[in-house]
Amino acid sequence: MPEDLAAALAEVRTLLLDPQLTRAVAAGRRRGQTPSVVRAELRPVAIKAGPRLQIVTSDGARPYTRNVAAGAEAEAAVDALLTEPFGNWHVETSGGTVQVRVTKKGDAQVHRAGRAPARPAPAPATSTPTTAAPVAPPAGSAPALPDAPVAGTSANVLAHDRRKEHLLASGDPLFTAIGASAAKRRQVDAFLRALAATLPEGDLPRPLRVVDLGCGNAYLTFAAYRYLATRGIEAQVVGIDVREDQRERNSTLAMLLGCEDSVEFVAGTIQDAAVDPAPDLVLALHACDTATDDALARAVRWQARWVLAAPCCHHDVAAQLRRTPAPEPYDMLTRHGILRERFADVLTDSLRAALLRLNGYRVDVVEFVDSRHTPRNLLLRARRTGAPASAELRAEYAALTGPWQLTPRLETLLAAA
Known part of the structure; x- marks a missing residue:
């Protein structure tokens, strides 16, 4: 009121x-x-x-x-x-x-x-x-x-x-409204620190257009908006989730928090949901399996200036490793199921980072929160430079995927763009 x-x-x-x-x-x-x-x-x-x-x-x-x-x-x-x-x-x-x-x-x-x-x-x-x-x-x-x-x-x-200062205080009305647990608040704070390290001081579009792909309960969507507002950054934020009931819930929450003019929600898939104009910043927190690839591919098609993606599970490459024999002398890396799954995690995100570089992005792969808070604590942090891919990078990518007979989902999506 x-x-x-x-x-x-x-x-x-x-x-x-x-x-x-x-x-x-x-x-x-x-x-x-x-x-x-x-x-x-x-x-x-x-x-x-x-x-x-x-x-x-x-x-x-x-x-x-x-x-x-x-x-x-x-x-x-x-x-x-x-x-x-x-x-x-x-x-x-x-x-x-x-x-x-x-x-x-x-x-x-x-x-x-x-x-x-x-x-x-x-x-x-x-x-x-x-x-x-x-x-x-x-x-x-x-x-x-x-x-x-x-x-x-x-x-x-x-x-x-x-003492460590939280970018959003634990008593912020946002956390009361969304009912976030202490663990979730720590993840949000860690993600916001990565966001703060990514965006430059000044020289930002006005308004800064932000899209959170696969937003779910919109913890990150609202937290990003509140953080940007406290920095005096005018932002227009869109959260996308496939479920209509989530869109309705999150839209109601935006009205409760008084930010409905700046934060909106759309029901649709990561690949197809309508977003106009294209965003400057793309966020994707723990989108499952190839949904992270969908988010990265759409960010590349938008030519988003900044991308922050924290991958979740990695089933696609793991399944390909099970179907094809490992090249010599790497059979021991995939012989045992648990080692194959962990190797697939590292391989998947290494190839994602390489594909982003091949498409004009500078990429850092960092740990954004301690593993005791979530085992899925890897973050792909990318900034668009527009630099053309070198022949050496293309050869390096082919030398890795060829012997393993891998076709990452992100490669397929970018080739179809």
């Missing part, structure tokens, strides 16, 4: 100035307005001079850090940020989380989780200037460096550099 924006921002102000604040992020922009900075992050820190509110703003190219004292200085800095036309505020306190999203009509969609502190913020000091201090330093000035923390400070919320 939409709420009054002024009242919602007053609540945000109270939380930002409350001692129970742990972290807050402002990002995005309102319709027809652009903030002077693309992102702002606030958190309490302990420095030699005493407790401070640290404010880090980014102009899209570099961060600027300043530490302000409690009282009039912090109030003026917070008030200056609240006058900026940010589209989203995410505030975490020791008692709960508040998320504010400004709608196209200028109302506030507010999501609250846990218990927010009830202590009101102090009224603005009469000596506070009416003109707010600038959010970022003047152009050409050097960024301020944060003060050194107090030696021996305990590893608590103030010692923010000593």
Whole structure:
């Protein structure tokens, strides 16, 4: 239910100035307005001079850090940020989380989780200037460096550099809405870290068009959108799943989370679902067996700029290995069933990476989450360069597939494109 924006921002102000604040992020922009900075992050820190509110703003190219004292200085800095036309505020306190999203009509969609502190913020000091201090330093000035923390400070919320920061807090309303387990949250966080490492700073299409192929319950679809929004990146996200009931469920969830204008769902197969215009970024998390090949092939046909795919099971190549004798002297690799299956896993993803390179992509194969969270923890991370395939790479690929008499599913799909 939409709420009054002024009242919602007053609540945000109270939380930002409350001692129970742990972290807050402002990002995005309102319709027809652009903030002077693309992102702002606030958190309490302990420095030699005493407790401070640290404010880090980014102009899209570099961060600027300043530490302000409690009282009039912090109030003026917070008030200056609240006058900026940010589209989203995410505030975490020791008692709960508040998320504010400004709608196209200028109302506030507010999501609250846990218990927010009830202590009101102090009224603005009469000596506070009416003109707010600038959010970022003047152009050409050097960024301020944060003060050194107090030696021996305990590893608590103030010692923010000593604990791992989740890209989406565990108390985020998203996880409450989708009912994600702790293990699923860890997988989502790990995948978002891979996404953060893939996308460049600045120089992104606006809006960034994202497709999640085989989205299922849409954990990744919503998490990717929320993460991009906190970075101030305007995104249009489409989730594709073959089941109509999933489309209906996920569309309802998008309305509940207040992002139905930016996140939509389509029922259809990975190969044939209608997506227009073509996406810039393609995601595929644990699409089973050759569904990963379907996702990679469609990403190549779209000429997507970035691809992140975490394969699941690998039955296709394993079945081909069972049908044909291994070339000499590699019979021992496939003689035992369990070794053949594991070899098929490695071989399948090696060939997928090679085929992406043959089609103009730079590819990294990495472990995106610890194996104790999921055994399917491999990630193919690709960036389109458009470089033509070398004769050496083509020969290397043929030398591997030929003796094993293999025709990977991805090769067949790309040849038919």
